[in-house]
Amino acid sequence: MNEASEKAGVATGEGGDAPRDLDPARAPGARRLPDDVADILEALPANVALLDRTGRIVAVNAGWRRFADESALSLATHGIGGRYIEAAGEAADCLREVIAGERADFSYVFSSHSEDRQCWFRAYFAPLRVAGEPGALVMHSxxxxxxxxxxxxxxxxxxxxxxxxxxxxxxxxxxxxxLAQGQRYHRKLAVLFIDLDRFKVINDTLGHQVGDELLQQFGQRLSAVCRASDTLGRFGGDEFVMILPDLRNGQEAVAVARKLIGLLAEPFRAAEQDLYLGASIGVAVFPDDADDADTLLRYADTAMFRAKDLGRGGWQFHTPVMNERALERLHLETDLRHALERNEFELHYQPKVSCASGEIVGFEALLRWNHPTRGLVFPADFIASLEESGLIVRVGAWVLEAACRQLVLWQQAGFGRTDVSVNLSARQLEDPHLIDTVRTALDASGLEAASLELELTESMLMRNAEQVIATLGELRRLGIRLSVDDFGTGYSSLSYLKRFPLDAVKVDRSFVQDITADPDDASITRAVITMAHSLKLKVVAEGVETDGQLSLLIANQCDEIQGYLFSPPLPAAAAAGLLEMRKRLSEEQLRSQQRQRVLLLVDDEENILASLRRLLRRDGYQILLANGGEQGLEQLARNEVDVIISDQRMPAMTGVEFLRRVKTIYPNTVRIVLSGYTELQSITDAINEGAIYKFLTKPWDDEQLRANIEEAFRHKELADDNRRLNHDVQVANKELAHANQQLRSVLDEKQRQLARDEASLDIAQEILQQVSLPIIGFDNDGMIVFANREADLLLGGGVPLLGSFAEERLPERLSGLLLAKDGGGIDWAADGGSWRVSCRTMGETSRSRGSLMLFLARESAP
Structure with a gap:
């Protein structure tokens, strides 16, 4: 190896050792590089190899050797003498063009995967003559x-x-x-817009972490249903969208929608509990409904909202009518932005009635929109838009002020003391200016804070509990009462509500609706009333529409009711009419100790009913008849019953089954079985669980039967008296507690006012002491209650004037000035000075009493 090659360490396979990690042997056909080329090749900051005209590697630099070794590349293709062109794959033809000088350069990215790593490399080729022959330079990175x-x-x-x-x-x-594929091949396609039901309530109540977990589970369930050709996406929030391509007809989408509805109705597991959401689905079909993506999605979205309007947990196809409704909703939202400034909002008032006195004790203010062309629009059609747009804060402030003003007008008209309740929205509760808004409404109207009640929903309380507690605490310190609306529809519990400074809970109308027929709803309502009373909370039942519902609520000691049975929401003038006529619940609707005893007889044999009626008529009972359990429940829903006598063996429903249901719905009734048939175990179980008071047999002894029924009525009346007494004590205690709270609020406010007055007085005295003119203050009896230093120096003779009477310490002319009318004054000289003395009566612009004497220095005559 020459000196340059040895110094550079370039492996050429000729005149030196091959690189140990790539080619342990001398590579045949390798070429010797000139020294300057070898130096340049080694100095390049890249992984470089040189190829001859056949695509074989004839030289590499140190970077290539490291790269090939670390990447576990094959020696047969990446070592000296290796057929690199065979590793180029689809790029081999381009490499041949580069070597032949037909292409300036070329690069591509390829992958190489080892057991523990996936690597990506870029290969770059450029033509280069090697030892005078065509070749290529290859760089890998x-x-x-x-x-x-x-x-x-x-x-x-x-x-x-x-x-x-x-x-x-x-x-x-x-x-x-x-859609392009569908148009080309004339295939139908459906878009399913899927929205979770009740997700917002759970997300607000249990937190965003639980909400995110549910969204992930939701997406997984939807994915499990998708075919390979389907596409599922999430648009944000709780909105998911699915594409179903290659459909023969739109009805195939129905099968998928039904499957999804059933699958999503199953409980989701999160926060260590089963949560039920369900979903509503809207379906739009290409090309039947639309042929572009945006319109198809909009139609599916509109159909989804229609599914929600129809009760949730279902699906709907898009129809042209839906599109018209969507456009109408859009126009409505546009008009909504101008409704407040155009004075189109108004309040209706629904009375709340005491279950003890039957009198109106308050009103709930309900917002209505008097649209110029659509007429009266109800909150369900625009409240959501107010929330989304943020207008709810401004509109809510208007509702507060209007409701407070109206109640003051009624009080000034002599209609007596009533309260008004106003619903708060989530946006309002989070508004940092809420306290100022409420205070402004009270100050502007002059309404006492104790006459205003603010209603919140469960989900609002659970949203940010600590912040909500702080906000509600400030509202309570103003003297305002607070209640939970629609209680029972969220995920809170009464024990959890102990953390919040509340005064009342309102039982949701969904429970009241079936209270006389559904044992579960009756049990829930009774439990809410009992637990609320144990927490010293008042209970108001919403949506009361029948006498049966009212009777059951009164029997369960509900405090107040609200609903169409007494009155629908009314405009202010009509609501004032209720107050003027002093409308109240009738005596028949209220509990009465003197009312007639009511006996219900249930038997499927007409002659038995007739015999019992003849026997018991003499005892003065109001007797109701029923030929079976179902008819018996209907009688109970319409009438307040004291004692029930039922046969055991009846078709459709046995006497024990009937009385078990009665015990759940009407626990205060006394229940007796009168039967010639005895199934010992079921009778024994019913007696042990309290469903049956007594079991009597047929045939009966007339006098003994009459005595047993009389005893049953006495038992019932004694229990009623005890419940009534307990309820009256609870009501009295609550009223006393409320009165004490109001008294404490008044005393606290008086104390704060005294402190403010004392501070103001100290400041005023300090200011008057600094005035360089004599000033004296007198009470209505002429006693000096204030004299500044200048006054003591001028008139006191070294003895303070404070506490003395005017006639004792002042010259006669000055003391006589106290009797003069305002605006008068005298000139008076003393100690070489001349003064203009005037006296003013205080109290015209403040709560001060007495007079103030002022001394103004006059210039001496020259």
């Missing part, structure tokens, strides 16, 4: 990091980071490609 970075960027640009599904942009690209 590791571009693995660059390729990985490109792949990461591609992933970020095209896939959702949470679920790994295609994002909106990539999905739209795929959809346009599939």
């Amino acid at each position: 590791d571009v693995s990091e660059a390729v990985s970075a490109e792949q990461r960027v591609f992933q970020l640009l095209h896939y959702d980071s949470l679920t790994g599904l295609p994002n909106r942009a990539f999905f739209l690209d795929r959809l346009r490609h599939m």
